[in-house]
Amino acid sequence: MRSLFILLLAALLAGCEKPKLPSPFHADDVTPMFTQADFRLTDQHGKTRTLADFRGKAVVLFFGYTHCPDVCPTTMADLALVMGKLGTNASKLQVLFITVDPERDKPEMLAQYASAFHPSFLGLHGDAQATAQAAKAFSVLYQKQPTSSGYNVDHSVGTFLIDPNGKVRLQAPLGQSADWLADDIKLLLAGV
Secondary structure, eight states: OHHHHHHHHHHHHHTTOOOOOOOSOSSEEOGGGGTTOOOOEEETTSOEEOGGGGTTSEEEEEEEOTTOSSHHHHHHHHHHHHHHHHGGGGGGEEEEEEESOTTTOOHHHHHHHHHHHOTTOEEEEOOHHHHHHHHHHTTOOEEEEEETTEEEEEEOOOEEEEOTTSOEEEEEOTTOOHHHHHHHHHHHHTTO
């Protein structure tokens, strides 16, 4: 009887672990999924870039294309709002727009597109192989879809948030509010 009581008490105490607190972030924690995620692409100024180039800054990474009729410009406009909400911390954030349409998105077009939303935003491109490698590293899918006037590119949506140490930490869903994105970026900058 005493052994049964001790066993029951041990089982009850095992259930009394310290409760896990909810995440302080609004976006989803994707840290374990992207431990090796990186890219090697060229920015709109002709400079080859990897995530290591932005160490010390938080990075927001978004895959899209300049001819996108809806999701891409809306997301980029939201990211411009985030810059305003960050105030002086805006200088500690780098927004990167990676094109999934390197056939049409040439450096000049990427420069105009990215800077139309904010002067510090960078547009990144590569050839078909480099684009595919970058997309695969972040589990982003994309595919051309013919239209009567050419083609559109269907692509995964969501925004990746990378901490100042270069670790992919969060993925915000499509339509995440600028306030919530700014909150999450502030936490990453604070070392959370």
